[in-house]
Amino acid sequence: MSEDTNGRWSGFFLTLEGPEGCGKSTQAELLAEHFRRSGLLTVVTREPGGTVLGDKLRALLLDPAHGEMTPRTELLLYEAARAQHVEQVIRPALERGALVVCDRFMDSSSVYQGNGLGLYGESVALLNRFAVADVTPDLTVVLDLPAADGLRRANATGSPDRIEQRPAAFHERVRKGFLALARAEPARVVVVSATDRREQVCCDIIRMVTDRWRQ
DSSP, X not given: OEEOTTSOEEOEEEEEEOSTTSOXXXXXXXXXXXXXXXXXXXXXXXXXXXXXXXXXXXXXXXXXXXXXXXXXXXXXXXXXXXHHHIIIIIHHHHHTTOEEXXXXXXXXXXXXXXXXXXXXXXXXXXXXXXXXXXXXXXXXXXXEOOHHHHHHHHHHTSSOOTTTXXXXXXXXXXXXXXXXXXXXXXXXXXXXXXXXXXXXXHHHHHHHHHHHTTO
């Protein structure tokens, strides 16, 4: 935990990223259980979503009925949900000194709409910066597994959503995009194999958070 320039104590912001079916939601629940049991104020949230407005935008974005949605429209809806999420949920929790665990954040836009849909990288980066203001992750964990394996996992839990229905080539670009992000920002982004046992993955993430917080 660190003190910001205004003398307020700030928390720790952990984001979980990765291709479809990589187990982010499961890890978020396991991490929350561990840290809450340790007496730590922990907030678990997700993108798109986390707010009333964000959940409505999530329903639009994931609904297969909206197959006509253009890449630019998709990006702008994600960023709108993110801006609301940051100001209503994430920033206040960090200012209370909480550990915030977020299932997807700005890196998903960089990879899904950037690498996956081919939108110009600088445009995505600019909109990301605008949406998050000065709130950025302290640690981002990419849960990695082959795209085909992740899709099988995701589809086994129900009908595929609008994103999951995209061609295999899209999901391969997404996976490669996350791995490229980790190579570009090794101080913040760490890759963990999602093929390991979920308990082992959780222990690895707990160790990374513990090592980096209060540095």
